[in-house]
Structure formats: C-alpha cells, structure tokens
Amino acid sequence: TQRGLSQISDTQVVREVVSQVIQANAQAVADYKAGKTQSLTFLIGQVMKATRGRANPRLTSKLLREKLKEG
Numbered sequence: 001t002q003r004g005l006s007q008i009s010d011t012q013v014v015r016e017v018v019s020q021v022i023q024a025n026a027q028a029v030a031d032y033k034a035g036k037t038q039s040l041t042f043l044i045g046q047v048m049k050a051t052r053g054r055a056n057p058r059l060t061s062k063l064l065r066e067k068l069k070e071g
Contacts, residue, residue, distance in 0.1 A: 009056045011063070014047070017055065018063045021046045022071075032068055040064060 008014060021043055022029055028046075032039035040061070047060045 006054065007056050008051055008054045009059060011059065014051075014055050014059050015063050015067075017047050017050050018060065018067055021050060022064075022067055029068065040068075 025043060025046060028039045028042050032043070043064050044057065044060050047055050047064070048057070
C-alpha cells in the first residue's frame with residue numbers, strides 16, 4: 001500500500017468513527033431499526049467516507065450491526 005493509504009483495522013479507531021456516524025445519522029439509524037436494511041449500507045458508506053475509504057469494510061459492518069443492536 002502507498003504511505004498514508006493503509007487500511008484501518010484497529011477496532012477502537014473504527015468503533016469511534018462508527019459512533020460518530022450513528023450520532024450524525026439518526027434518520028438512517030431509525031430506518032434500519034424499522035427494517036430498512038439498505039440503511040446499513042448507507043451507514044457503512046458514511047464510515048468509509050469519514051475514513052477516506054480506509055476502514056476495513058467487514059469490521060465496519062460488524063461494529064455497526066453490534067452498535068445498532070445495543071441502542
């Protein structure tokens with residue numbers, strides 16, 4: 001990988017971004033909880049945008065689903 005473009009696989013770093021994205025996108029969170037699963041894709045996209053595409057997508061999806069189940 002090129003310098004500065006490495007994938008972010010640190011769970012704590014991704015978890016922080018996931019929390020920020022959930023707080024900033026209340027409507028998408030509500031839609032997901034109402035059964036609109038495509039909202040998860042939107043939220044993953046927001047995490048990827050916030051990390052400039054560097055967050056590990058599989059980890060991001062896992063952490064988002066966990067966080068959405070909690071609250």
